[in-house]
């Protein structure tokens with residue numbers, strides 16, 4: 001797993017993908033910070049972080065799209081899948097590489113917290129809860145997009161599948177309001193990443209939400225594993 | 240070492256492989272022959288665990304490739320039809336990665352990779368990006384990757400395709416060298432290559448194994464010996480003279496390159512020293528022999544026979 005992880009992480013920074021992702025993410029969040037905080041002299045970190053969800057939804061597919069599709073397109077998966085490495089550790093290695101790029105970005109994102117410290121007041125508790133929530137949420141998006149990218153025949157369709165899923169999860173709240181059938185509403189509410197994030201946005205540490213995000217990630221990874229495993233049976237190579 | 244048990248593979252409605260069983264002993268070099276679309280690549284992909292068979296299973300050294308991947312593939316090196324190269328890596332980085340995947344001990348990786356690059360003639364290319372390599376060198380890098388971790392089982396899908404003649408010879412001699420003490424399976428449609436390198440040949444046609452033969456007894460079992468002869472004489476009576484020779488079954492005239500020369504393919508019954516008989520005849524007639532060789536074309540005949548059935 002370490003081997004796969006290291007190669008994938010290096011690949012992000014060997015190709016423009018990693019830099020572009022970080023640059024766009026920080027650039028756009030800078031804009032949001034300017035509009036939401038600087039111009040209004042607000043030191044509200046939690047609202048700022050909550051607004052970054054949109055960036056996650058838009059940009060996470062970019063991080064995951066190459067992990068699976070590119071290997072299939074270039075047939076490099078033939079090396080991986082015939083090595084003495086289990087499929088589980090391949091999936092995990094790839095996921096962790098994407099997650100690491102995300103974490104690096106979030107680390108750099110703390111520059112904005114620094115500005116708040118310099119010119120205002122930052123509560124450590126708020127900082128911690130806000131970031132915990134944001135990390136969990138973005139890792140969940142990455143796991144979901146990794147899973148969705150398995151269904152694309154190439155990187156682009158993989159990314160589009162990721163966008164679609166991200167937006168669907170975003171819409172679940174609105175949908176749930178419209179649905180009168182009890183169990184559908186309940187299940188829509190259950191998977192809503194938005195609702196699960198809410199406690200963090202209010203500065204509350206919610207164990208239920210933490211548990212949800214962690215299990216959400218686990219389920220996505222297991223599903224990715226299943227799809228890739230099943231592919232051996234259903235087709236041959238880059239179909 | 241390799242045990243393929245009743246493997247079938249179905250793509251939608253078509254069977255790419257149909258109930259293929261094959262047992263390969265340790266240390267054998269086995270050639271897989273077949274036309275385009277015969278199912279060679281499919282078989283090798285299943286053998287290495289990249290694809291799952293629709294039915295049947297594959298054991299490598301007693302371990303199921305799909306159920307016990309780590310165990311079964313520990314000693315496996317695979318060069319797929321299209322070399323699996325990561326464009327953004329250099330040759331050296333790539334081979335180090337492949338070695339790490341195959342669980343080569345971290346400390347010994349650099350030396351191991353150096354050795355392999357030396358063997359495959361890649362040393363002077365080691366800092367090039369894989370995306371910048373020519374086709375032949377890409378093939379070599381793929382081959383080198385298969386050698387990482389010093390695998391006991393080497394599976395090569397058309398290893399010499401796309402190489403220039405010099406490289407073909409080099410890769411062949413590399414296969415020969417690697418074949419010592421290892422189990423090698425490679426596919427090809429070049430008969431001479433298979434003949435040259437293999438202990439055993441399997442002919443695959445329409446997803447079924449048509450013939451399995453051992454190269455050692457293959458020559459004995461075929462009843463005929465073919466001799467290719469070129470003499471410095473016009474056709475004239477020479478053909479009938481040769482035809483009259485004891486043991487000759489058939490004489491086929493071949494197109495000859497120059498005037499005043501005759502080339503023919505002579506089929507003898509299984510018997511001793513056809514060359515000696517020909518020499519006796521021709522020296523008696525004082526006709527110079529320009530070329531005399533045994534044609535090992537029996538494989539070609541077998542191949543054509545197998546796929547026309």
Ligand SMILES: Nc1ncnc2c1ncn2[C@@H]1O[C@H](COP(=O)(O)OP(=O)(O)OP(=O)(O)O)[C@@H](O)[C@H]1O
Nearest residue numbers: 235236239250255274275276277278279280281282
């Ligand atoms: N992914 C796929 N989906 C559907 N059919 C396939 C697929 N891959 C291979 N086939 C079919 O399976 C058969 C065997 O293909 P395979 O690639 O194994 O042939 P091959 O012997 O390697 O041929 P070649 O000499 O051209 O490399 C062919 O008829 C091919 O069309």
Ligand SMILES: [Mg+2]
Nearest residue numbers: 279280281320
């Ligand atoms: Mg093939």
